[in-house]
Amino acid sequence: MNPFTRSAAAALTLLTAALALTACGPEEESPSGGAVIRIGDPGNVGPLAYAKREGIFEDRLAEVGATIEWGGSYASFTAASDALKSGDLNVQQGAVSPAVGSLASTDDLRIFIVADLVGDPAPLRDGLVVPPDSDIRTVADLKGRRVAVNQAGKGEYLLLRALEAEGVDPDEVERVYLNPQEGAAAFASGKVDAWWAIVDAYPEAVANGARTVVTSRDIDDADLNVFVARKDLLEEHPEAAEVFFEVLNELIEEGRSRPEKFQNVFLDQGPTALDGDRLAESVELTRAATSYRYPTEEDLARIESVAATFVDHGLLDGPVNASDIVFDLPAALD
Numbered sequence: 001m002n003p004f005t006r007s008a009a010a011a012l013t014l015l016t017a018a019l020a021l022t023a024c025g026p027e028e029e030s031p032s033g034g035a036v037i038r039i040g041d042p043g044n045v046g047p048l049a050y051a052k053r054e055g056i057f058e059d060r061l062a063e064v065g066a067t068i069e070w071g072g073s074y075a076s077f078t079a080a081s082d083a084l085k086s087g088d089l090n091v092q093q094g095a096v097s098p099a100v101g102s103l104a105s106t107d108d109l110r111i112f113i114v115a116d117l118v119g120d121p122a123p124l125r126d127g128l129v130v131p132p133d134s135d136i137r138t139v140a141d142l143k144g145r146r147v148a149v150n151q152a153g154k155g156e157y158l159l160l161r162a163l164e165a166e167g168v169d170p171d172e173v174e175r176v177y178l179n180p181q182e183g184a185a186a187f188a189s190g191k192v193d194a195w196w197a198i199v200d201a202y203p204e205a206v207a208n209g210a211r212t213v214v215t216s217r218d219i220d221d222a223d224l225n226v227f228v229a230r231k232d233l234l235e236e237h238p239e240a241a242e243v244f245f246e247v248l249n250e251l252i253e254e255g256r257s258r259p260e261k262f263q264n265v266f267l268d269q270g271p272t273a274l275d276g277d278r279l280a281e282s283v284e285l286t287r288a289a290t291s292y293r294y295p296t297e298e299d300l301a302r303i304e305s306v307a308a309t310f311v312d313h314g315l316l317d318g319p320v321n322a323s324d325i326v327f328d329l330p331a332a333l334d
Contacts, residue, residue: 034065035233035240038090040073040080044272045282047251047289049265060247066240075180076199077102077228078153084109084228091229091244096306097157098150099228103325104307104316108230110327113245113292114299115225119217122288123281126158126198129187129210136194139166139214142173145193148186151177152315154223155196160309161219170313203281222305227292231327238332245329249291259286295326 042048057068074080077094081102084092130136139162149155163170180201187195197205267273300322307320
């Protein structure tokens with residue numbers, strides 16, 4: 001299936017910032033010889049944006065001889081995967097579904113912390129949407145239709161799970177591979193019949209009149225939020241990864257009790273500033289955020305379940321052993 005060429009239509013702004021952590025070669029060490037954490041720009045919203053403004057990571061990492069640099073950003077794990085594989089990035093935030101393909105194809109990357117997806121009563125962040133006048137009412141109605149998804153990512157994973165649940169053969173549905181910006185443009189112009197919109201694209205589509213057919217909360221979704229890192233960084237500087245993990249959770253906890261302070265951190269006007277319903281939704285998402293943890297046996301089973309969906313539909317060559325793609329940070333710290 002060929003993707004549409006990139007459209008000049010207005011692209012959706014993705015506010016979820018990605019994080020990058022570089023490997024520490026001789027020229028990439030801090031003055032004290034510790035790790036240099038390079039983190040993608042966190043934008044204008046969320047605990048990480050607040051931490052950047054206040055210098056929180058800088059102070060805490062200094063305790064283990066590490067430093068931090070704030071740099072550019074990536075719209076998604078898929079967009080950053082090449083940089084992660086090459087070593088230009090060393091840590092990336094995402095979900096198991098878009099990450100498992102990269103993890104299965106290289107020995108250089110590992111999941112080191114995971115978190116549960118945010119559920120009710122937090123605002124939804126994904127959904128299969130159709131135009132308001134569409135005759136598509138159920139997943140079964142997708143037969144013979146064109147559905148935009150991000151290839152081997154969250155959108156395709158959720159679509160496959162939804163089709164499985166309804167007993168629909170995925171070969172009866174044309175999956176059109178588009179990134180979020182392209183998907184938004186194709187959906188708005190009517191070039192696709194439906195679109196599994198994720199993250200900020202979903203509430204934006206609904207606000208523009210799209211109708212939701214099904215969401216991840218309506219199906220058996222085993223996905224997890226994860227941070228993936230290059231293995232060499234975790235092996236050589238586990239103490240820096242541990243501080244990153246601890247500070248991240250402290251910020252998430254503070255956001256649950258005081259979410260308003262993490263909104264419009266740098267700017268209260270302009271394209272990155274939130275107001276009205278978008279601001280209210282962001283407050284509730286910050287309040288509902290889940291803490292990260294070291295992966296458990298149950299988490300390993302969930303990772304393998306997500307990978308199995310891609311294997312079953314020919315998107316991965318073979319089964320994934322979760323223990324092969326998860327890094328035991330506590331053991332490295334002993």
